[in-house]
Structure formats: structure tokens, C-alpha cells
Amino acid sequence: MNFTMDIERYRMVIQRYVQILTIRYDIKREYLTLGIPILVALSILSVAVLTGHTFVTDEASIGGAVNDETAAKQAAYEALVAEMEAAEAAERGEVVAVEEEKTEPLPEDDKPKDDLDHIMVFAILVAIIPYSLDSYFQKKLLQKREVAFSELMYKLSELMRGGIDPVKGFINLSKTNLGVITSNAQDAASSMVLGKSFEESMHRMSDSMNSRLVARYIDVLVQAAYTGGNVADLLFRTSEDMRSVIAIQKEKESNLKQYIVIFYLAQGIIVMLTYILSTSLLPLIQGVGMEMLGGVGLSDIDFERGFFHMIILNALFGGLIIGQITEGEIKHGFKHSAVLITLSYVACVTLLLPAGVGGSYVVDVISGDGQEVLGGIPLQKPIVFNVTDMEGNPVPDTFVKMSISPDGMITSSMTEDDGTVAVTPIPGSNDGTYIVTALAGESTGTATIIVKGGDD
Incomplete structure (x- = not known):
């Protein structure tokens, strides 16, 4: 029992200090859900660069190809010389033992760490996933609050039909279960009990709920309470109007979901097209030995790596576009960017690039x-x-x-x-x-x- 009480006391102390810091320094959720993950992602990239991880460059690819070609030609020349010496020795009746040259594998520490683009993908996911999840759950919570507030207005109109004034009716409703807005309503009711005006308390509730739709209808509620007249009927019609607006918003989002499917299918088509190009058309063109302007051969260009970068960037910005089109704000597109980047990365390392180093x-x-x-x-x-x-x-x-x-x-x-x-x-x-x-x-x-x- 004492242990449970100690935990509750420490929880309340921590919650109080968090509230003090939030009020004093105006700490917003974005500082925690976006700022800290970005710092972590930058730290991951910094450590990767300091430990020798780099991008795959054309110069490195060309240099590696030239070195491989030179080594192969040297090996072929040495093998030809050895065969000639063995043939001459056989004519003289001598036996020459041919020693096979053993090549030692490159030590693990000396291998080039050209996987920075892979690490950058992980860093991007670390930076955007916490914010995208928080935005998703905050939006769901906001929608529940808006529905609960419309029900609150309906219940308040019923109480006012019975002759109860708005302040007393609101205080009585705050003592009941109002769902996700119970704590918001209780804070506003406590403010009214302590002598704050109905307008000030309701605007405080509006600020805590952080909903533009709720703020608009709270203004209507406050004005109706002060003007008098048949306020109960006005609140009833206002609650019905708010429910209609919420239903229209849900229908709009449902109709726009087809664009989400279109964007996801388009990303999949891009991945499949690049796979077909990489496995069928490009090897044939590169094998011909064609050269571009400047004397750079097509076989020296790492098309797969370029396709990989293009696909990941398209997934990132494509997700943001989905959020802007379907939900009206770019921030709601980060969750789509995270999903598209993850799926595209798995497809790329499976079909286009080697997954390991x-x-x-x-x-x-x-x-x-x-x-x-x-x-x-x-x-x-x-x-x-x-x-x-x-x-x-x-x-x-x-x-x-x-x-x-x-x-x-x-x-x-x-x-x-x-x-x-x-x-x-x-x-x-x-x-x-x-x-x-x-x-x-x-x-x-x-x-x-x-x-x-x-x-x-």
C-alpha cells in the first residue's frame, strides 16, 4: 500500500514539474516528437561519417573497375608466361611445378564502408517516425474530442430546456462522463466555480482542446448564452450543425483515400520499372560499350544506386504530397512517407542493391x-x-x-x-x-x- 502511494506521489511530483517547465519555457510537443528525433538522426549520420562510412561515388566505381581490369590482365599475362615456360620445359624433358597464387582476402577493417546512403535512410526514418505517429494519434484524439463536444452541446441544450442556466448546466455536465473531453470540461467548470466568467472559462477549454472547429462553436455558445432568447433551441441546432460538419469531413477523407491508393500504386510501379530497366535494358546497353559525352562509358555509371536514391526521394516527397491532398496539412504526410520509404527500401535492397555490406x-x-x-x-x-x-x-x-x-x-x-x-x-x-x-x-x-x- 505504501509502495503504491509513493509511486503515485512521485508521479504527481513529476507531472507538476513537467507542467511548470511547459508553462515557463513554452515547450511544445514538436520539440519532443520532432526536434529530439532530428538531433538523434543527425548524431547517427555524424558518427557514421566519423567512422569512415561514405557514399558510393562514380570515381570510386570507375577506379575499382580499372583496378579489377588491370589485375585481371596482369593475371592473364602471368598465366600465359607460365604456360609458355612449362611448354619449353616439357620440350627439354623437365617438369616444372606450377604454383597457384593465393590471394588473401581484404581485412574487414580495410574494406570500404560505402553504405552511407543506407544509413541516411535509417536516419530519415528515425527523424520522421515519432512525429508521424504523434500527429496520427493527435488527429484521432482531436476527432474524438470534436464528436464529444457536439454531444456536450446537445446535452447542455436539453438541460437548458428544463430551465437550467448555461453555467450551472455546464458544471453539472462536467461531473458526468464526457469521454475524452472530461478533463477539459472539469477544468473549465472549476474555473467557473472559482469565479471566472463563462466566456473566459469556455475559451480556456477551447485552447486546451486545440480544435478550430470547437473554437468556432464555443464562440457561438458564448454569444448565445449572453444574448438570451431561445438559447436551448439555438444550441440544439448548433450541435446538429457541428455533427453535420464532422460527418462531411469524414466523408471527404473517405473519398480522398483513393488518391492514397493511387500514390502507393505509383510508387510500386516506379520500383518495378526501375527493376526491369536494371535487369533487362541497362545491362544490354552497358554491354555494348557505348559512351556518353565526356568519354564516360555507360558501364561505369552506377545506375542502380541512382535509381535507389530517386525511389527514396520520391517516397519521401510523395508521402508529404499525400498528406497535403488528403488531410490538408503536410505534417500528416510524414506517416505516409515513413511507410513508403520503408517499403521502397526493402524492395530496393532486395531487387536493386545488395542489402549487406x-x-x-x-x-x-x-x-x-x-x-x-x-x-x-x-x-x-x-x-x-x-x-x-x-x-x-x-x-x-x-x-x-x-x-x-x-x-x-x-x-x-x-x-x-x-x-x-x-x-x-x-x-x-x-x-x-x-x-x-x-x-x-x-x-x-x-x-x-x-x-x-x-x-x-
Whole structure:
């Protein structure tokens, strides 16, 4: 018993200090629901930047591709030299042991942390979700208060029909259960008992309820109480009018819900279109080796990352537009932005981008490497890559992005049930070593093609 009393006493003390701070420093709900989450989101971004997390830049992508290509050419050259030495040794009757070069994996601390765009999505969600939830529940509470106030006006009109004046009738009603506005009505009634005027007490109640609709009808109630006449009938008609306005607002919101569905479907269509572009059209265009103005090759542009940024921004601003159109205020669109961003992010990391950081697969070439062909014609044998997870298990139905450099044509594909993917590229017409790169997640595998006798 004493323990319960102590808890109640501490709760009342804390509530009193919170009220004092709120009145003295004019603390608003937005300071807690929006200001603090924004500070937390900025702190998350700051820590991420300080710990080495960065965006994926075109320079880094191009530099990585150039390094991979150079390393692959060097490996192909060393393998060719080793084969020539082995052939010469065989002619002399000697046996030369060929040592396989083992490449050590890059230490985890030295891997590039290019996932800042993922962290930024999480930071945006941290910043807007508390405010969006608070706005949603505050709106629901406001709607309940407006309905309860219309019932209060109806009950007050019935009391006034019995000959009770507005002040006494309001005080008597405050002692009953008025739903979500019980505390507001009790505060106004207490103010009347302490000698405050009916007008001042009702306006205080209006301010505490924070409803423009309630404020408008409270003005009508106050004016009716002071002018006299058939106030009971006036209050009855006013309560009926307020109920009609509330019903019209609900019907309006119900009719506008179709636009919410349209915006959500549009966001889904954008995600699916970008997925089709990334898996079908863009790999074909990039494989051709076309160049844009400035000499930048299409294969060097990270279209998937650009699509990812576009989709997330469209989800953010699309949600705000939904709030403005359907509910008349942008702040009510944050909940739609949070939902759209979450769904779009899951779709993007599933379809367009790798969800994790670092290599999540192992990509090896199992056949078709090192073929010598004429330039400008398809390979006689396909190049087959094998994609496995870190435990060596095959990874089926996984998208593998293919590219060939310095030029040529190639098509991306999905892995088979055994984790393999076969590709038949068409190298360019110039003589030299061509590098075929298979990208699964953030892991790559390479194969070489040697073109001889092509057109210069």
C-alpha cells in the first residue's frame, strides 16, 4: 500500500514539474516528437561519417573497375608466361611445378564502408517516425474530442430546456462522463466555480482542446448564452450543425483515400520499372560499350544506386504530397512517407542493391576462361560462373550483373538452381585481352577473353 502511494506521489511530483517547465519555457510537443528525433538522426549520420562510412561515388566505381581490369590482365599475362615456360620445359624433358597464387582476402577493417546512403535512410526514418505517429494519434484524439463536444452541446441544450442556466448546466455536465473531453470540461467548470466568467472559462477549454472547429462553436455558445432568447433551441441546432460538419469531413477523407491508393500504386510501379530497366535494358546497353559525352562509358555509371536514391526521394516527397491532398496539412504526410520509404527500401535492397555490406557471395569462373577468339563474334563456348554463399552452398535465383571491357556486348542473367550462370559475350573487334566481370551482390568474379585476328 505504501509502495503504491509513493509511486503515485512521485508521479504527481513529476507531472507538476513537467507542467511548470511547459508553462515557463513554452515547450511544445514538436520539440519532443520532432526536434529530439532530428538531433538523434543527425548524431547517427555524424558518427557514421566519423567512422569512415561514405557514399558510393562514380570515381570510386570507375577506379575499382580499372583496378579489377588491370589485375585481371596482369593475371592473364602471368598465366600465359607460365604456360609458355612449362611448354619449353616439357620440350627439354623437365617438369616444372606450377604454383597457384593465393590471394588473401581484404581485412574487414580495410574494406570500404560505402553504405552511407543506407544509413541516411535509417536516419530519415528515425527523424520522421515519432512525429508521424504523434500527429496520427493527435488527429484521432482531436476527432474524438470534436464528436464529444457536439454531444456536450446537445446535452447542455436539453438541460437548458428544463430551465437550467448555461453555467450551472455546464458544471453539472462536467461531473458526468464526457469521454475524452472530461478533463477539459472539469477544468473549465472549476474555473467557473472559482469565479471566472463563462466566456473566459469556455475559451480556456477551447485552447486546451486545440480544435478550430470547437473554437468556432464555443464562440457561438458564448454569444448565445449572453444574448438570451431561445438559447436551448439555438444550441440544439448548433450541435446538429457541428455533427453535420464532422460527418462531411469524414466523408471527404473517405473519398480522398483513393488518391492514397493511387500514390502507393505509383510508387510500386516506379520500383518495378526501375527493376526491369536494371535487369533487362541497362545491362544490354552497358554491354555494348557505348559512351556518353565526356568519354564516360555507360558501364561505369552506377545506375542502380541512382535509381535507389530517386525511389527514396520520391517516397519521401510523395508521402508529404499525400498528406497535403488528403488531410490538408503536410505534417500528416510524414506517416505516409515513413511507410513508403520503408517499403521502397526493402524492395530496393532486395531487387536493386545488395542489402549487406561487403562480399556476401563467392563468384568463381568454372569454365570458358581464357578463350582465344576472333573479334566481333560470339564465343564458341559459354563462360560459366558459379555463385555460392560464404559456406560454399549454391545460391539459386540470384541476379548477376555482367559487364565486358574495354568493349563488347553481354547480357546479365539469373543463377540456375545449382548456382551457376552461363554467358556468351561478344568481344570488341580490336585485338587484346578482354575482361568479363560477373557481379553478384557486392562480390565479383572475372574471366578473360583473348582476341586475335580481329579488325583493327
